[in-house]
Amino acid sequence: MLEIQNVTKVFGGILALTGVSLKVGEGSFVGLIGPNGSGKTTLFNVVSGAFPPSKGNVIFNGQAISGMPPNHICRQGIARTFQIPQPIKSLTVAENVMLGTIFGSQQIGTACGLDRAREEALQWLDFVGLKLDPESYPDRMTAGDLRKLEMARAIATRPKVLLADEVLSGLNRDELKDASGILQKARDELGLTIIWVEHVMHVLMKLVERVVVLNYGMLIADGDPASVSKDERVIEAYLGRH
Amino acid sequence: MQLISKFSRSGLMLLLILLIMLPFLISSSYLTHIVTLILLWSFVATAWAYMARFGMVSLGHGVFLGIGAYFPTLMFNYWGVTPWIGIFVGLVVAIVIAAILGYTCFRFGLLGDYFALVTLAVAEVSALVIMALREITGGSLGYTLRSTGRLADMQFADKRVFYFMALILLIGAMYIWRRIDKSPVRLALTAIEESEIAAASLGVSVIRYKMMITLLSAALTALGGSLYAQYVTYVSPDTIAGVGVSLSVCFKAILGGMFAVLGPFVGSAIIVSLEEYVRISLGTSFLGLSQIIFGVSLLLMIIFMPRGIMGSMSMAVAKRLNRISARH
Ligand SMILES: Nc1ncnc2c1ncn2[C@@H]1O[C@H](COP(=O)(O)OP(=O)(O)OP(=O)(O)O)[C@@H](O)[C@H]1O
Ligand SMILES: [Mg+2]
Numbered sequence: 127m128l129e130i131q132n133v134t135k136v137f138g139g140i141l142a143l144t145g146v147s148l149k150v151g152e153g154s155f156v157g158l159i160g161p162n163g164s165g166k167t168t169l170f171n172v173v174s175g176a177f178p179p180s181k182g183n184v185i186f187n188g189q190a191i192s193g194m195p196p197n198h199i200c201r202q203g204i205a206r207t208f209q210i211p212q213p214i215k216s217l218t219v220a221e222n223v224m225l226g227t228i229f230g231s232q233q234i235g236t237a238c239g240l241d242r243a244r245e246e247a248l249q250w251l252d253f254v255g256l257k258l259d260p261e262s263y264p265d266r267m268t269a270g271d272l273r274k275l276e277m278a279r280a281i282a283t284r285p286k287v288l289l290a291d292e293v294l295s296g297l298n299r300d301e302l303k304d305a306s307g308i309l310q311k312a313r314d315e316l317g318l319t320i321i322w323v324e325h326v327m328h329v330l331m332k333l334v335e336r337v338v339v340l341n342y343g344m345l346i347a348d349g350d351p352a353s354v355s356k357d358e359r360v361i362e363a364y365l366g367r368h
Numbered sequence: 369m370q371l372i373s374k375f376s377r378s379g380l381m382l383l384l385i386l387l388i389m390l391p392f393l394i395s396s397s398y399l400t401h402i403v404t405l406i407l408l409w410s411f412v413a414t415a416w417a418y419m420a421r422f423g424m425v426s427l428g429h430g431v432f433l434g435i436g437a438y439f440p441t442l443m444f445n446y447w448g449v450t451p452w453i454g455i456f457v458g459l460v461v462a463i464v465i466a467a468i469l470g471y472t473c474f475r476f477g478l479l480g481d482y483f484a485l486v487t488l489a490v491a492e493v494s495a496l497v498i499m500a501l502r503e504i505t506g507g508s509l510g511y512t513l514r515s516t517g518r519l520a521d522m523q524f525a526d527k528r529v530f531y532f533m534a535l536i537l538l539i540g541a542m543y544i545w546r547r548i549d550k551s552p553v554r555l556a557l558t559a560i561e562e563s564e565i566a567a568a569s570l571g572v573s574v575i576r577y578k579m580m581i582t583l584l585s586a587a588l589t590a591l592g593g594s595l596y597a598q599y600v601t602y603v604s605p606d607t608i609a610g611v612g613v614s615l616s617v618c619f620k621a622i623l624g625g626m627f628a629v630l631g632p633f634v635g636s637a638i639i640v641s642l643e644e645y646v647r648i649s650l651g652t653s654f655l656g657l658s659q660i661i662f663g664v665s666l667l668l669m670i671i672f673m674p675r676g677i678m679g680s681m682s683m684a685v686a687k688r689l690n691r692i693s694a695r696h
Contacts, residue, residue, distance in 0.1 A: 174569055196568040205569070212566035214559045225559055228552045229571035240550065283571055 127152045127319065128173070128204075128287055133182035133192075135168050135343075142168040144343040145182070150287075150321060155313050157330045157351070158323045160340035161363060166323040167209055169340070170289045174206045175199040186287075200230055205285035209292045209323075211272040213264035220260035222275060223247035223282045230283025247282060254278040254308050270301030277308050287319045288312060294326040302329055309333070331355065339363065376682075380630070387535055391528045400531055406633075406640045407534035408596050413621040413632035414541040415588035418548070419581055420618070420626045423480065423561035427614050428469075428487030431494040432586045434609025435462045436593025438498070438505060441603050444521065445514050446504075451522040455594040459587055466586030467579065474578045477564075488611060495610030510604025513597065522598050530599040537595065538633065541588055545629045548581075557581060589617075619666050625676025634678055 128150040135143040143165045150156055158166050172179045175196035184192040191199050205226075214222050224240065224247045251260060256274040258267070264275060273293050280288060293305045306329050312318045324330040331337070337354040339347040341363040347354050354360055387407075391400050416429050439461060440454025449457075469490060473483055498505045505511055517523050524530070548554050556577040559567035564574050597603045606612055616639070624635025639662070650657070673680050 176565055176569070195573075196565070197571050197573045200569055200571040208566065208569075212563050214562045214566065216562065217555060217558050221555055224552075225555055225567070225570045225572065229556065229573075231571070240552065243552070279570060 127187055128321075129185040130169070130173065131183040131185060133169070133172055133179045133184065135165070135172055135177075136180045141343050143172070143179070146340070146343070146345050147182075148338060148345065148348070150319060152286075152319055153313070153317060154319055154336060155309075155334045156321045157334035157337040158321055158340065159325070159327065159330065159337060164340040164363075165343040166340055167291055168343075170206055170291055170321075170323065173199075174204055174289060197229070200283055200285075203284075203286035204289065205230065205280040205283045205287070206289040207273075207276045207280050207291055207293060209295070211276045213267070213272060213275055215263060215265050217263075218261050219251065219256070219258055219264055219275060220244055220247050222264060223250050223278050226250070226279045226282030227284075230285075247278075250278040250282045251275075253281065253311070255304060268301075269296040270298070270304060273297065273301070273305050274308065277305070277312075281312055281316070281318075285318065287321070290320060290322045292323055292325060294324055294329060302326065306330075306333060376630075383630075384539070391531050397527065400528060402640065402644055404527070404531045404534055404599065406637045407531065407538050408592060408599065409617070409620055409640055410633040410636040411534060411538040411541050412589055412592035412596075413617050413624070413636050414538065414545065414629075415585050415592060416617050417621045417626040417632050418545070418585040418588070420621060422557040422581065424578065424582070425480075425484045425618070426487040426585075427484050427611070427618065428489075428491035428494075429586075429589050429617050430491040430609045430611065430614035431465065431469075432462045432589035433593035433596070433613060433617075434494050434498065434603075434605070435465065436590030437597035437603045437608040438511075440594050441511065441513050441597050442504065445511075450520055451594070451598055452520075455522075455591070455598075458594050459590050462586050462590030463583050466583050470579050470582040470586075471575070474575045479564075488614070491609075491611045491614040495605040498605045498609055506604070508605055510602055510607070513601040513603075515601065527599075530595065533595060534599075537588075537591065542629050542633075544584070549629075553577060553580065616662075619662060622666065622676055623669055625678035625680070627675055628678035628682060631676050631678040635676065638677075 130146060130148040133143055133146045134141070146169060158169070160166055171177055172192065173184050175191070175194050175198070178193045182192070183190050186202055186204060189202070191202060214225070217225070224243045227243045227246045227250070248260060254274040254277050256271060256278060258271060264272070267275065277290070277293060290309060293309065294302050297305055309320055309322060310333055313320050322330065322334060331351040334351060337347070337349065337351050338345060339354060339357070339360050346359045346363060347357045349357070390403060394400060412429070412433065416426065419426055436455070436458045439458030440451040443449040443454040443457065444451050473486060478486055499507050515523065517525065556567065556572045559570070559572055560574050560577060568574050593608055596608060620635040620639050621632040622635065623638060624633060625631030646657070669676070675683065
């Protein structure tokens, strides 16, 4: 359902992505790993429309989406979370999620009142298990809660595909379990297709059914977790940096 | 929180009743004149704050004021077109100009200070255009509206009509403000202000909402300019277009507090009154002095009271209430 075709992204002189091709089927749970600076976030940025690819295409449900503005891509059904959470600090926790419910999908849209959007937002807060006062402001939240809010907001757009960028970084052990559990639940209960960028390997490897590895902007491995973790090029890519 | 909103709602009602009765209570037409000016400028400052409260600080609203003021005035004097139609033309022109300017700025992602600077330049250009067309516009000497005293020409024997027109516009602007607060538009624009990319990735059309609020703000500002010109029957680049008036509109809103619906009104009331006071007690020779005083106090305001008078007040009240409720 999501097909990345030969995508290249150049920043100034830096090749952040070099001819990356990837097909992701409906309902799959894919881990995307690679050393720092290997282009994982850049790939998410291209797919979600933050910027267009320098070369190549992104096809979603048979339609080319590369070059579309991010709000259109979101409404097509691709949501993302940010590696550095981006809560809107002058909106309440509930309102942050309401952004997703109101603007993120064509079904609800801006025509419906704020009340219905709020109701639905509260359900998503419940879904991710965020137990904060929904009327509080997200300015002094823990890392774990920020991640939950980030995910609730993305899921609230009712996506078909969720691009989750490092939802575990900076979390303690309990929070790790919570956050990864949300992804699992989103896949199982909502039927989302998930691509998950993560450095916390031991958690990722247990959950995903397929792992794709980037190194220096190139796709160097693609397979099930067991075989990828034995892949020589992958080991070298990680060891080579440390 | 509920207590505050109840408080402010009854306060608003009281203010409204007072304003409706005022022209009948006071016999001095001079005082009515001053309050009319306050209402007009409050309306314009409120329209300006529509954008500013979402981080789009325009230093060029003089453009829209000028368009609103000059179009109906010139069309009436030269072609005899009634201002009732002229105002509409000015409104449309202002919207078109705002659309062009806004789209250009937003397309290229001009934010914050850069946006402010560009709009400032545009305000300067508008004054220059009026100067350049001095054959038609009267240049910096200004231009006086032909007087007929006919209702069809939007001229009234009783000047209080303008008072009520301004009051109705102001109430309308405040009502729209409240409606925006209760609509998805506020969520969208708040999100856009903090992070355009986060907003867009949640499906918010950044350019659409910025355009929407810009066009609304420009249209209302033009309307304010029109009414002002019909009221004082005199237009000049200094009083109704250009950088000076653009900045004075911002100052009114910032002083009163651009995040509170009553802020621009409070700011306008204070400044218009002070200006009158300075003019009368010190004479016109000190007009420059009052500008300097305003400039300095604007600086102090921005540093020490960034949320303006109304903003600081409501914060203080909220703190009080919190303390009281914490005690119980
Ligand atoms: N907007 C940008 N402008 C310029 N260079 C960029 C930009 N975004 C990313 N890069 C560069 O592209 C390369 C890939 O960065 P990217 O953020 O995609 O890596 P990543 O795999 O997500 O790394 P990490 O695991 O640290 O998050 C890096 O060299 C980075 O400096
Ligand atoms: Mg990254």
